[in-house]
Amino acid sequence: MNRSDIPVRKQKIRRDTTKLRLIVFGTLAGLLILCSIFSKYLCPYDPYLQDLSIAKAPPGSAHLFGTDRYGRDMLSRVIIGSRTSIFSTLLLVAIITVTGTLIGVLCGWHGKKLDTILMRISDIFLAFPGLVFALAVAGVLGGGLHNAIIALAAISWPKYARIARSQTLAQKETTYLQAAVLSGSSTGKIIIRHLIPNIIGPILVTAMLDIGTMMMELAGLSFLGLGAKPPMAEWGSMMSDSRSMMATLPWITFAPGLAIFISVMVFNLLGDTIRDYADPKARGR
């Protein structure tokens, strides 16, 4: 009697925290995105205004995170940098999710030669170690935020194409799609109305989990000088900019580092939660 009670209760608690976590991390992620959208209005100072008279000021009441070597307010730079960092990451993830899914669905649905060709291409991309390849691409294209996004997109879409393809193959022969054919729906309509809604779950979960990773990689490329260029405020390049002064002026590295840490963590935790939530076993239908 007592024994059979335990698993039920355990399950209930787990489900409850999933919902709670979803709300908490969803709100936090939402706040970060809002902050990146309205960053212009949230900055206490002009993030690009140089004032050498207050250069290298340590954190204090006037400048919460101190100032950098040109006297720019670090808090304002971190806030304005959220636009570049968070917004570019979301854009990047959106691009790879959409292209990867479209290519994967096309391959899985069409099969034959097209499938073979596109999948071999994705194999080539998957065979390279990711960031190294991105470095090469960014190096060839030259620096700049746009090129960094292109480089990361080029190496990241195959993962999505793989998932979408295998999901499409699994769904292709299902009865409800055949029923839709018999209802006179066109192939395009069947893919958009029936197939994609049924395969998008695991793809979206992967995308959510990828936001954190992509943010790190984008910051990493910028840190190496292949992404955003100074004076553009971007967390990775801000850290790189100040790394020579790490010992004397630690706060300049600390502020963008903290920003990266917090956002990556929030988006990762949100991704984890969404994965738990989407798992039908955890939901107990």
Add this chain to the structure above:
Amino acid sequence: MEPVLKVENLTKVYQRGTPGKGGTAVNAVRGLSFALMPGECLGIIGESGSGKSTVAKMITRLTDVTEGTILLDGEDITRRRGSRMRDVYQKLQMVFQMPVESFDPRQTLGSGIGESLRNRGMGRKAAGEEVKKLLLMCGLTEEFAGKYPHEVSGGQCQRAAIARAIAVRPKVLICDEATSALDVTVQKEIIQLLNDLRRKQGDGLSILFISHDIALVQQFCDRVLVMYHGEVVEQGNPDEVIAHPQDPYTKRLIESIL
């Protein structure tokens, strides 16, 4: 009278891999011919793997025909594809074996039933009204339009699937093991429903009833084909076939259930 559906020398070979390079070929249907008359109910029986579903899939063009011709209402639809299949599905519909799996899990039953109507240019509202009528006709209530397939029982779901199939008033309805996944009492109800529909539509509705249940076919069908390894081994009036089976395979099939 002209047959509504006429199938001649229908053959299906499934290829696995490349032929000649270690690929195998399964000859699932071999030279099948039959004619379905208006208002008739023709049964096809045979053991698992005898090619019954393959016949249904070829006629509905869900799989390609290797050889032979399919004439629907006098028109050759054997190689037809693309948007012109829409006219074919106006006359030809199918009820699948697994009722719940035959509906999109993310859409309501009403949306599934109304899909063919909307695809034929009916407005959303008019389609909704029509769906309600169809549900009532199939022994369900209007509320089922808003339910999801996993929220209803197998029997209710199969009723909804029948509603979807008759939405476009087809001349030919193929039932591929439409009752096999249901328990015996629900099976009876579904047969009852199909009988009602036949009575209402008279010569307007012909049914191709695929099953491995001889007793069910005997009750419900005017004529029966016995399939074995992709071929018709015997055909005729169900009562006669069961009472005096000529073919050794039919004998075994009947002995195994009686």
